[in-house]
Amino acid sequence: MQELETIETAINPTTTTPETAIAIKNVSVSFKTKKGVFNALNNISLDIKRGEIVTLIGHSGCGKSTLMNTVSGMVAPTSGTVTANDKIVKGPGPDRGIVFQNYSLLPWLSVFQNIYEAVDSVMKDKTAAQKREIVNKNLDMVNLMSHKNKLPGQLSGGMKQRVAIARAFAISPSILLLDEPFGALDALTKSDMQIELLKLWNLANRDKTIVMVTHDVEEAIFLSDRVVVMNNGPAATIKKIVDINLPRPRNKKDISHDPEYMKIHDELLTLLFHKFSIND
């Protein structure tokens, strides 16, 4: 895609006063299951500023997707409130673009149609030609132009993920909610996609708010302003919020030698694997 060095350099971010894009307030989520009530999240509060990139990190099953889904509106908090763009979240909305953990593509629609239907649904005032152009632009961004007529069943896991990403981006939401968006990608494609993500963020004057779930510590540091480390469930809480004060634009190659980077990397690993190091 692009060479890693020069990315982000050409952009002069406009400094806007940081307003709150997402406010998670005392949110608890419990699920009714056959075996009784399962408390997934317990009294979580988190404010995310407009234009911030925040990653959620934590062990499998701790409740990262659940927390994301309270923001997307796919899961209603049992108690507490989530506010997004100054409105209390009551359900999904076009201001929040979602990449689901399991891609969620419609298997009977082509790659193009999968994105087109989402665009068509959200951007009602645009002409068909304009909508097609938006779809093509986003397909181009994820490098899937030559596969646009394939069905999801004919794609690899990584390709499906890129379609899901293109779909979320295509509706140009002010908040992007990405649940392990690069999880199924190989290291090279993953790097490319991370840079594409930052490029898009820059192009939008760093005004888009991005919340992302990841299992990849390096990815979390490279992309985020803050990393939210979650405790293991049930009744998960936030263990710690780690600020990433590395200057942007960041260069993937150089950053790994930065002492600050290494310090944060260490801290995150300790937070995540604390349990195991004691038991060893």
Next chain:
Amino acid sequence: MKKEKVLSFIYDTLFFVASMAILVALWELIAYVTKNEIPGPKPTLTVFKELMQEPFYDRGPNDKGIGNQLMSSLYRVFLGFGAGSLIAIPLGLLMGSSKLIMRLLNPIVQILRPVSPLAWFPLGLLAFHAAEGATIFIIIITSLWPTLINTAFGVSSIPQDHKNVGTAFGFSKWKYLTKILIPFSLPHIITGLRLSIGIAWMVIVAGEMLSGGVGIGFFVWDSWNGLSLEKILVAIIIIGLVGVILDKMFNALQNAFAWDK
């Protein structure tokens, strides 16, 4: 690739021929054992050829060629099946999408489904004052259940993931219906239609034995009264072949609308 296809076609043909050979052999055996009281393949073939000389002759209301008989049966089946499907598909879509409607209507379906369609014949006569109407009426009833049940099942089993797409991107009711609900349910609906037409084709023969007039079922009954077992056997073969063709048609439809492979 191509070679494999040719090879599998040859195998299919060989097995088909072998299977038919077994059928003919069994038939010969039965004819032999019953001392030709049940006619064997040869005399049946002779009668078949006779009937095929002029399949569409028409000498009055009770004397028509076998082609005419077949056509009126097919006409009734498609009319009844069409009407039944037009009731069953929307109703199935409703039952599948609403738990309330499902719980309200499912007991009715469960009670009526096991009833032999022929039991409805007298009610059909009462309602339509004609055997023709009554016959189509029982075909409607027959075609109802498999399509209704399969459609309802299809709709109610839409995976949460697919529904999430609709919710997340704010699909309108119409978009949800045309881009998620119907595409997902279509293979199930077609399976229902395939079962329905199969049963309808079975029931029409019995129905026409009751109703008289024209039709392949009436033809069987008429041949029995005329003591021509050969004609009955010819009719059985034709009924079987038409059934296979109907089934293949819907099988092709199933393949055309399968998105999961």
